[in-house]
Amino acid sequence: MTTALGVITARSFIGEISTMFGLAEFNPSSERVSNFVKALCAQPGINCFDFLTAVTGKNCCLNASTIDFFLKNEPQPTSTKNFVHLGQTVRDGMIRKFDYGTNKNLAHYGEAKPPEYNLGNIPRDLPLFISYGGQDALSDSKDVETLLDHLKFHDVGKLHVQYVKEFAHADFIIGTTAKDIVFNKIVTFFKNQQ
Structure with a gap:
């Protein structure tokens, strides 16, 4: 992932922090997430002037009507666990199963680290x-x-x-x-x- 916003989010353990606050769903449209994104966008090196570009890359072929339609329907919520798993993948640079932590990994997978997807x-x-x-x-x-x-x-x-x-x-x-x-x-x- 080369989007600075995504990399900073992953490296800041945002998904894990959300879990600690009891958020089971990561909803980009919620007030909490909106406030968080505003704070992230204020960080040095992050330009959220064009938020879609900040997240997805420089799109070539969008127009105002397609963006308006998109923003009415997207981005969709996901479970916080999915968000955590994405962060793990970005930080580790590997496609592995979900990392529950050493003890839970031992119980769940029979090994300390989650196995890579083959x-x-x-x-x-x-x-x-x-x-x-x-x-x-x-x-x-x-x-x-x-x-x-x-x-x-x-x-x-x-x-x-x-x-x-x-x-x-x-x-x-x-x-x-x-x-x-x-x-x-x-x-x-x-x-x-x-």
């Missing part, structure tokens, strides 16, 4: 369409390339990889060109899997 266990014949962007600050190119390295022996015809150099995270969802560049290709890919 990406090699992804079935080789599972149809996968992976589309990623060169400007995405949440799911950056390096991370996607790591995933693709684990998929290098995937069955031919079952894996389609699309790289869109100018796209950031929100462009894939609400970009004015997403239908033509991404959605239609996803539909075609899965029709070809029948």
Whole structure:
């Protein structure tokens, strides 16, 4: 993750602090989270003037109406545990199962540290369409390339990889060109899997 806001949030153990205050849900629309984000945005090196860009990267293909629609419906709440797990992944730089702490990990996993997810266990014949962007600050190119390295022996015809150099995270969802560049290709890919 290359978004400064996301990295600072992860390295500040914000998810864990939220849990200590009894917050089971991380709701970006809530007053508590809104106040917290304002405080984060005041930190040196964080520019939240364009909040969507601060979180997702520089999107190329959004317009005012798509952003207004997006903000009416997003961002969606998630469990605080998901938020904590994301922070663990960012801090550790590894894709592991949830870290409960040494004692609980021993009880839960039989080892002190949570095990890494074995990406090699992804079935080789599972149809996968992976589309990623060169400007995405949440799911950056390096991370996607790591995933693709684990998929290098995937069955031919079952894996389609699309790289869109100018796209950031929100462009894939609400970009004015997403239908033509991404959605239609996803539909075609899965029709070809029948």
